[in-house]
Amino acid sequence: MDDDPDNALCQLCKDEIFKYVCPRCNIPYCSVRCYQSQAHSxxxxxxxxxxxxxxxxxxxxxxxxxxxxxxxxxxxxxxxxxxxxxxxxxxxxxxxxxxxxxxxxxxxxxxxxxxxxxxxxxxxxxxxxxxxxxxxLIPEWEPWWEKRYHVPKVRFLDDPIEPEYVGVCPNIVSVPDFSVLTKIEPSPQVYFNVVNVLASFAVTARYLNGDFDAMPVEAAATVMFVSKNLSNHEVFGDFDTAIESVSQSVIECSWVSLDVDSKRSDLLAQDVKNILAGPNEEHPLFYAKAALSCLISLMRSAKKFSKKPVKGAFSAQFPEHASEAVPHPSKDVLTKCSKKLEYYLSWAEVHLLKYCAK
Known part of the structure; x- marks a missing residue:
C-alpha cells in the first residue's frame, strides 16, 4: 500500500484530499472547481x-x-x-x-x-x-397551470369550438368510468393522495422545464421517487403533509437539481392549488385531469425503453454526481403505477369537484 501523503492529494490544486477521479484521464481531484480549472481544461x-x-x-x-x-x-x-x-x-x-x-x-x-x-x-x-x-440560454418555461382563462358571457357561432387551454395542456387520457373500476365508496384520503401525486407532477415538470418526452425514464423515476404515494403506497390525511412529503423527497433525490429552500413547499402548494382550480370556473377539473393524464402517458412511454440505467440531466453536467444514476423502474412497477394513476383520473371525474369547492 502506498503511504505517500502526496498521493492522496488532489492532483490539480495540490491542497485538498482528492474525492473523485476523472473518468476520462483518471486524474484525482477534489471539487468541481478543480475539475473545471485551466489545468484540466x-x-x-x-x-x-x-x-x-x-x-x-x-x-x-x-x-x-x-x-x-x-x-x-x-x-x-x-x-x-x-x-x-x-x-x-x-x-x-x-x-x-x-x-x-x-x-x-x-x-x-x-x-x-x-x-x-x-x-x-x-x-x-x-x-x-x-x-x-x-x-x-434555455427558453423560460411557463407552467400551463398558472394561467387562468376568461369565460365569455356571450358566445357566437363562429367562436372556436375548442378552448385555447386545450391546445397547451397534455391530452386527456380516456379511462373507464369509476363505477366500472369499483363499487366501493372511496376514502376521503384519496383526495390527499392525489394532492401528493399532483405535487410530484408539478416539481418534475419544473425540473424538466416542462419536457417529459425527452427523458421519459428520468421523468417517470423522478415522479415516483418524490411521490411516496406512488412509490411506497403512503397514505396522506391532510393537504399540507401531502405537499411537504414531496418537498422533502426533492431534497433526498440525488439527481434532481432544484433550489431547495423554505419556499419550496409554498411553491408546490400554490402549484397544486392552481392545478385544482383549473383554467376557469367553467372547467375546474381540466388541469388536474391533464396532469394525471400526462403521468399516465409518461408511465406508458417509459415502459418502451430498455432497463439500462441512465444518468440524470444534472449528473451529466456536474462530474461530482456522475456516479449517481437514475434508477430505471421495472415494467411491472410502471404498469402498476399507471393503473393507480388511471384510478385517480377516473376518481377525479366523479369526486374531485366536491373537494376543490372547499
Whole structure:
C-alpha cells in the first residue's frame, strides 16, 4: 500500500484530499472547481462538448426541440453581440451571423451544429456550461397551470369550438368510468393522495422545464421517487403533509437539481392549488385531469425503453454526481403505477369537484 501523503492529494490544486477521479484521464481531484480549472481544461472541455452533443441527441427530431435549440443559439448569439457591433454593417462579416450559418444545418446532428460554431463561440459556450450560465440560454418555461382563462358571457357561432387551454395542456387520457373500476365508496384520503401525486407532477415538470418526452425514464423515476404515494403506497390525511412529503423527497433525490429552500413547499402548494382550480370556473377539473393524464402517458412511454440505467440531466453536467444514476423502474412497477394513476383520473371525474369547492 502506498503511504505517500502526496498521493492522496488532489492532483490539480495540490491542497485538498482528492474525492473523485476523472473518468476520462483518471486524474484525482477534489471539487468541481478543480475539475473545471485551466489545468484540466483539455479534458473537461471535451466532457462538456460531449454533454452538448448528448443533449442534442436526447431532444429528438421533433420540431419543438429544433425550435428550442434555435432559441438557445439565438440567445447565445445576441448575448455576445457588443453594442457597438449593432451599429456596424453586419453584412461585411465574412463569417456571417450564427443564424445564417445554421440556416441549412440539421439541428438533430450535434456534430454539424458544433462544427458551425466559431472557435470563440465554442469556448464561450463551454465557459457558460462550466459557470452554470447556460441555463440563461434555455427558453423560460411557463407552467400551463398558472394561467387562468376568461369565460365569455356571450358566445357566437363562429367562436372556436375548442378552448385555447386545450391546445397547451397534455391530452386527456380516456379511462373507464369509476363505477366500472369499483363499487366501493372511496376514502376521503384519496383526495390527499392525489394532492401528493399532483405535487410530484408539478416539481418534475419544473425540473424538466416542462419536457417529459425527452427523458421519459428520468421523468417517470423522478415522479415516483418524490411521490411516496406512488412509490411506497403512503397514505396522506391532510393537504399540507401531502405537499411537504414531496418537498422533502426533492431534497433526498440525488439527481434532481432544484433550489431547495423554505419556499419550496409554498411553491408546490400554490402549484397544486392552481392545478385544482383549473383554467376557469367553467372547467375546474381540466388541469388536474391533464396532469394525471400526462403521468399516465409518461408511465406508458417509459415502459418502451430498455432497463439500462441512465444518468440524470444534472449528473451529466456536474462530474461530482456522475456516479449517481437514475434508477430505471421495472415494467411491472410502471404498469402498476399507471393503473393507480388511471384510478385517480377516473376518481377525479366523479369526486374531485366536491373537494376543490372547499
Amino acid at each position: 483539455d479534458c473537461s472541455e471535451e466532457f462538456y462538448k460531449e454533454n452538448i452533443q448528448e443533449w442534442l441527441k436526447a431532444e429528438g427530431p421533433d420540431s419543438e426541440s429544433k425550435k428550442t435549440m434555435m432559441e438557445m443559439l439565438k440567445k447565445f448569439e445576441n448575448q455576445n453581440l457588443d453594442e457597438d457591433d449593432l451599429e456596424t454593417d453586419n453584412d461585411s462579416d465574412d463569417e456571417g451571423s450564427l443564424t445564417d450559418r445554421l440556416a441549412e444545418v440539421d439541428l438533430d446532428d450535434p456534430d454539424e451544429v458544433w462544427d458551425r460554431l466559431l472557435p470563440e463561440e465554442r469556448q464561450e459556450f463551454l465557459e457558460m456550461l462550466k459557470n452554470g450560465d447556460v441555463t440563461k
